[in-house]
Amino acid sequence: MTDRLHILVTGSSRGIGKAIVDALAGQRVVGHASKSGGPDRIAADLASPAAAAALWNEALDRLDGRIHVLVNNAGIFEEAPIGLDEGEWLARWERTMQLNLTASAQLCRFAVQHFLKQGGGRIVNVASRAAYRGDSPDHWHYAASKAGMIGITKTIARGYAGRGILAFAVCPGFTMTGMAEDYLGSRGGEKILADIPLGRVADPEEVGETVRWLATDAPPSATGAVIDVNGASFVR
Numbered sequence: 001m002t003d004r005l006h007i008l009v010t011g012s013s014r015g016i017g018k019a020i021v022d023a024l025a026g027q028r029v030v031g032h033a034s035k036s037g038g039p040d041r042i043a044a045d046l047a048s049p050a051a052a053a054a055l056w057n058e059a060l061d062r063l064d065g066r067i068h069v070l071v072n073n074a075g076i077f078e079e080a081p082i083g084l085d086e087g088e089w090l091a092r093w094e095r096t097m098q099l100n101l102t103a104s105a106q107l108c109r110f111a112v113q114h115f116l117k118q119g120g121g122r123i124v125n126v127a128s129r130a131a132y133r134g135d136s137p138d139h140w141h142y143a144a145s146k147a148g149m150i151g152i153t154k155t156i157a158r159g160y161a162g163r164g165i166l167a168f169a170v171c172p173g174f175t176m177t178g179m180a181e182d183y184l185g186s187r188g189g190e191k192i193l194a195d196i197p198l199g200r201v202a203d204p205e206e207v208g209e210t211v212r213w214l215a216t217d218a219p220p221s222a223t224g225a226v227i228d229v230n231g232a233s234f235v236r
Helices: 015-023 051-062 086-118 140-163 178-187 189-194 204-216
Strands: 006-009 028-033 041-043 069-072 121-126 165-172 226-229
Touching: 006 015, 006 051, 015 028, 015 204, 028 051, 041 051, 051 086, 069 086, 069 204, 086 121, 086 140, 086 165, 121 140, 121 204, 140 165, 140 226, 165 204, 204 226
Parallel strands: 006 028, 006 069, 028 041, 069 121, 121 165, 165 226
Antiparallel strands: none
């Protein structure tokens, strides 16, 4: 492919998101972070329902009115123990749903509308093995949000393949980012690693390369596919 793809990647400032941007070197990429903007990154707090539209419109402006690929990677992993008072538990549930699922759904909607006009495009949603396997008792909301991303991905794939719109998802397990390091340290890393047949957690670069392939090279017949990157800690 000689022409560079125009790609929007959310949650691109660190960890998996940064690895995705690095893997897409050579394409024309605009990233996103919750607070820090810059020449190649847009600041938008996706906890606000209005932020997704503003992010999409600014990305379109920066990419000369054309986006070929959307990568939804932004998200949070916040505890919501059932022992919290009702208001706090619900606030954490709704914040996770807004950031992980609703904002991604909004951006998918904008992308599909845009792709219908330009003759196609690709969406890659970064979910989690928790979508299928579940998560800890303190993270019902996280697992539910990631399962929702899978449902959105498959629905878009089935609904719009005939219009040239392809949708894929990636399900990492533990990935060696700051968030995972804190989680491993607080819950006994040896026990968690014993549950991963590969013997280690994934590197962000492994997830980044998987996303790159789906965004640029995966054959159209693979639309709707979900690729696991979890060291066989959960197989389907």
